[in-house]
Amino acid sequence: MPNIKQIAxxxxxxxxxxxxxxxxxxxxxEDKRRAVEAAIERLQYSRNMNxxxxxxxxxxxxxxxxxxxxxxxxxxxxxxxxxxxxxVNYQLMLFQTGYRAHEERKALHMLRDKIVDGLIVVSRxxxxxxxxxxxxxxxxxxxxxxxxxxxxxxxFDHYASFQKALTYLWDxxxxxxxxxxxxxxxxxSAIRHKAYLDTLASLEGESRESWIFxxxxxxxxGAKLLKHIMAMDNPPSAIxxxxxxxxxxxxxxxQNQGVHIPEExxxxxxxxxxxxxxxxxxTIDNRLNEIGAEAxxxxxKHITEPTGSTIIRExxxxxxxxxxx
Amino acid sequence: MPNIKQIAxxxxxxxxxxxxxxxxxxxxxEDKRRAVEAAIERLQYSRNMNxxxxxxxxxxxxxxxxxxxxxxxxxxxxxxxxxxxxxVNYQLMLFQTGYRAHEERKALHMLRDKIVDGLIVVSRxxxxxxxxxxxxxxxxxxxxxxxxxxxxxxxFDHYASFQKALTYLWDxxxxxxxxxxxxxxxxxSAIRHKAYLDTLASLEGESRESWIFxxxxxxxxGAKLLKHIMAMDNPPSAIxxxxxxxxxxxxxxxQNQGVHIPEExxxxxxxxxxxxxxxxxxTIDNRLNEIGAEAxxxxxKHITEPTGSTIIRExxxxxxxxxxx
DNA sequence: CTGTTAGCGCATTCAG
DNA sequence: CTGAATGCGCTAACAG
Numbered sequence: 286m287p288n289i290k291q292i293a294x295x296x297x298x299x300x301x302x303x304x305x306x307x308x309x310x311x312x313x314x315e316d317k318r319r320a321v322e323a324a325i326e327r328l329q330y331s332r333n334m335n336x337x338x339x340x341x342x343x344x345x346x347x348x349x350x351x352x353x354x355x356x357x358x359x360x361x362x363x364x365x366x367x368x369x370x371x372x373v374n375y376q377l378m379l380f381q382t383g384y385r386a387h388e389e390r391k392a393l394h395m396l397r398d399k400i401v402d403g404l405i406v407v408s409r410x411x412x413x414x415x416x417x418x419x420x421x422x423x424x425x426x427x428x429x430x431x432x433x434x435x436x437x438x439x440x441f442d443h444y445a446s447f448q449k450a451l452t453y454l455w456d457x458x459x460x461x462x463x464x465x466x467x468x469x470x471x472x473x474s475a476i477r478h479k480a481y482l483d484t485l486a487s488l489e490g491e492s493r494e495s496w497i498f499x500x501x502x503x504x505x506x507g508a509k510l511l512k513h514i515m516a517m518d519n520p521p522s523a524i525x526x527x528x529x530x531x532x533x534x535x536x537x538x539x540q541n542q543g544v545h546i547p548e549e550x551x552x553x554x555x556x557x558x559x560x561x562x563x564x565x566x567x568t569i570d571n572r573l574n575e576i577g578a579e580a581x582x583x584x585x586k587h588i589t590e591p592t593g594s595t596i597i598r599e600x601x602x603x604x605x606x607x608x609x610x
Numbered sequence: 611m612p613n614i615k616q617i618a619x620x621x622x623x624x625x626x627x628x629x630x631x632x633x634x635x636x637x638x639x640e641d642k643r644r645a646v647e648a649a650i651e652r653l654q655y656s657r658n659m660n661x662x663x664x665x666x667x668x669x670x671x672x673x674x675x676x677x678x679x680x681x682x683x684x685x686x687x688x689x690x691x692x693x694x695x696x697x698v699n700y701q702l703m704l705f706q707t708g709y710r711a712h713e714e715r716k717a718l719h720m721l722r723d724k725i726v727d728g729l730i731v732v733s734r735x736x737x738x739x740x741x742x743x744x745x746x747x748x749x750x751x752x753x754x755x756x757x758x759x760x761x762x763x764x765x766f767d768h769y770a771s772f773q774k775a776l777t778y779l780w781d782x783x784x785x786x787x788x789x790x791x792x793x794x795x796x797x798x799s800a801i802r803h804k805a806y807l808d809t810l811a812s813l814e815g816e817s818r819e820s821w822i823f824x825x826x827x828x829x830x831x832g833a834k835l836l837k838h839i840m841a842m843d844n845p846p847s848a849i850x851x852x853x854x855x856x857x858x859x860x861x862x863x864x865q866n867q868g869v870h871i872p873e874e875x876x877x878x879x880x881x882x883x884x885x886x887x888x889x890x891x892x893t894i895d896n897r898l899n900e901i902g903a904e905a906x907x908x909x910x911k912h913i914t915e916p917t918g919s920t921i922i923r924e925x926x927x928x929x930x931x932x933x934x935x
Numbered sequence: 936c937t938g939t940t941a942g943c944g945c946a947t948t949c950a951g
Numbered sequence: 952c953t954g955a956a957t958g959c960g961c962t963a964a965c966a967g
Contacts, residue, residue, distance in 0.1 A: 288960055299938040304962060312936050331747075334723040335663040336960035340943045344660065346703070355689040360680035367679065367706040371713070376720070378671070379702050381692040388696070395701070398659040422656075504884045537888050540865060559829045563862045613944055624954040629946055637952050661944035665959050 287328045296324035307332060338399075346376040347584055348401035350392045352384045352408055356502070357530050357558050358573065362407050362428060365577025373585060384410040384468075397422040403584035407577075408471075424587030426580045429472055430599075437587065437596040439579040441571040443473050446602050447480035447525065450553050450569060454523040455488050457610055459551060463496025463521035465510065465531060477527070496521040507534020511544065523551040523610070529558035529568055536564045536609065551610040565608040572600050612653045621649040632657060663724075671701040672909055673726035675717045677709045677733055681827070682855050682883050683898065687732050687753060690902025698910060700727075709735040709793075722747040728909035732902075733796075749912030751905045754797055755924075762912065762921040764904040766896040768798050771927050772805035772850065775878050775894060779848040780813050782935055784876060788821025788846035790835065790856060802852070821846040832859020836869065848876040848935070854883035854893055861889045861934070876935040890933040897925050 289307075293300045298317050305313050306321045313321075324330070338344045349366060351359045363379070370377050378401055380392035389411045396404050396419055403424040406416065413434060416425060420435035431438040447464070454462050464481060466474045478497070485492040495517070498510055510531065514520045526532040532554035539546050546552060554561050554568035561568045583596045614632075618625045623642050630638050631646045649655070663669045674691060676684045688704070695702050703726055705717035714736045721729045721744055728749040731741065738759060741750060745760035756763040772789070779787050789806060791799045803822070810817040820842070823835055835856065839845045851857040857879035864871050871877060879886045879893035886893045908921045 289962095290960080300961080301938060301940095301963080302936090305937090308962085314936060317937085331719075331722045333664070333960050334725050335660055335667075335669065336943085337962080338660040338943095339658070339664050339945090339960085340962050342660075342943080353689065354679065354692065355682075355685035357680075357682075360685055364678065364680040364706070367704070371706070376725070377704050377706075379692070379704050381689070381696070381702075394656075397656045400659050400701070504888060508888060533885075534888060537862075537885075541888075541890075560858075560862075563829060563833060563859060563866075565866075614946095615944080625945075626947075626954060627952090630953090633946080639952065642953085658944050661959090662946080664944080664961090665946050667959080 287330045289330075289332070292321065292324045292328060292330050295328060296320040342399065343402050343588075344376075344400065345374065346378050346401045347403040347405060347581070348378045348380055348392055348395050350380050350382060350389055350404065350406045350409060352382055354379065354381055357560075358528060358556055359407055361556070361558070361573040362577040362580075365574035365579075366405060366581045367577075368574075369578045369581035369585070375581075375585070382410075384408075386411055390415075393419045396425070402588050405577075405580045405584060407580075424584045426583045426587075426596075428576055428580055430476075430597075432597065435595065437583045439576055439583060439598040439600065441576065441600045441602050443476045444480040446555075446569050446571065447477050448484045450525050450604065451481065451484045452488070453604060454525070454551065454553065454610065455490065457523075457551065459523035460490060461493075461496065461519070461522045462490070462525070463493070463498065463523070464525040465498040465501035465527055467500070467502045467528065469497075469499040493521075495519075496524075498524075501526065501531045502528060504530045504534035507531040507536070508538035511535045511538040511542070514550070515542075515544065521550065523547075523553075525553050525555075527555045529554040529556045529561040529566065532566050532568070532609075533558075533560045533564055536566060547608070547610050553604070553610060557605055561605075562607070567607045567609045568605050569602055570605050571602045575600055611658075612655045613658070614655075617646065617649045617653060617655050620653060621645040667724065668727050668913075669701075669725065670699065671703055671726045672728040672730060672906070673703045673705055673717055673720050675705050675707060675714055675729065675731045675734060677707055679704065679706055682885075683853060683881055684732055686881070686883070686898040687902040687905075690899035690904075691730060691906045692902075693899075694903045694906035694910070700906075700910070707735075709733075711736055715740075718744045721750070727913050730902075730905045730909060732905075749909045751908045751912075751921075753901055753905055755801075755922075757922065760920065762908045764901055764908060764923040764925065766901065766925045766927050768801045769805040771880075771894050771896065772802050773809045774929065775850050776806065776809045777813070778929060779850070779876065779878065779935065780815060782848075782876065784848035785815060786818075786821065786844070786847040787815070787850070788818070788823065788848070789850040790823040790826035790852055792825070792827045792853065794822075794824040818846075820844075821849075823849075826851065826856045827853060829855045829859035832856040832861070833863035836860045836863040836867070839875070840867075840869065846875060848872075848878075850878050850880075852880045854879040854881045854886040854891065857891050857893070857934075858883075858885045858889055861891060872933070872935050878929070878935060882930055886930075887932070892932045892934045893930050894927055895930050896927045900925055 293303045382388035395401050406427045426437040430440040554566045557568050557570035618628045707713035731752045751762040755765040879891045882893050882895035
């Protein structure tokens, strides 16, 4: 594997001239340029990007922290990130953490160690304090609402969406309304719970601990959920399911078992995944692709125009009415 | 951001000593080690991995070429890759190509330019000749059968699985059997088509061009497929659907429209995705996770024990009988 | 327009 | 056990 020096010799020029043609600089005489290109071709030269990265202090790569790839929600966000990255020739390095603090920290170290120029945190288990410590090493953007910290973010408003969806159900006549979450102790769950309590209080409706269902992330969890609900003494008449995979799992299980939705109880999903359309599930479109795209845009902006000031972006949402309510 | 030299000064030792403690070398006097560690802590030092990569000529990163992340099939493979990578502290760099030759080539360049130590090609559009050209830069492993080339691979046997599934349908009494593919002009499609013709010929059954359905990849494609089939003059009585997402889409659409499966026609899926279980779809378990895991194992082996000899690994499969046939 | 040269930050012989 | 010195491959002043 030849290096730039050997190309220079072969072409009868200096290394800087080679470097110039490599980087498309102007001011290189045409015959020399051609000589260099010929030498590159002949010796099968390719540049060692590690050296470039070292001297430039950047890698054109950004890291993505997420619990798992094989999941409709996360993949949709990552897809959005990837599409933007493509536009500006950046690479994506994925850190599948499984919500293990150790793995999340390893990803943070990649920023510190200059393996990546920036970081997007799609979902996390580490505390904001822990994450903020690494902000000095490079831009970090979270896909959740974060304020008054050295961290940027893009998010959709969990509170408002819950409020709107709950009110929607209320207006349809439901008085026993529950909801599901992925992890009860996550940041978004706290917001949602508050929205749940607040909204029902303002509607003078009832909220119940037993109408809140934890650990709902995958398709199969939806099937389990149905079973659980059918066995309840006083089940909710409507459920806000925070994830269309779960909603779909419940819906399919319901069809299998002859449970009629929305007659027996209503559901609203979240994420507007393709499957919800097929199953006629009313859902909330939270623009996951755009969240990813925006997240990338933000770290990219931080990299290219370092200002120090943090960026906070809220994305809208809308209820997609179908036939599960 | 301090460098190793400043740490050396602060600790009153030489850079080599610092480097030694950084790399856990033996033969460092305890007090010096502690002095170095203290300096590192105090100055908030972190190593610039680009320099390490440069001098070591490796990055502990492998690249993954795939058309898109947001897809149940590909994510499952990537998940498998990621799990193995984790074990040995390697990073994953994802290249979402959308089957664009240009993007695939860019990923190949990453290998040539030493950004990644190896490459896994989950699915491609570039020719094997094109890909093989880059084998000299580092190990490349494909997730499909490849022989007599400087490329390793891990695959499940499309031919045998088709043969088995077709025979299974035949034995259940079906005489008009069709199948779907994602891209008709892909490598695996050629194999499958041969298996289709061969198997039906040996069974003395009929094969028909109109029973072969192209462009079936996503959930929605399944719904379209159903529509298409219901409008056919002489529809197949059974379809081998190469992807559970498509099978699921068809199944759900069938339920919506009151089409009974398997009474009106039977289907067999592929990939054994969670959704096929929920929907009672008979499917072929092709161990996608393991394919990813094996693929990583192979490139890793090439990196750690360079032998030059190529590795070819075939993984078994089995039919998971449920109720769609 | 071109070449010389000084780093980028670190690992690693090679002498002690 | 330790330090000095060399080089990894490339970019970017700087001086012509």
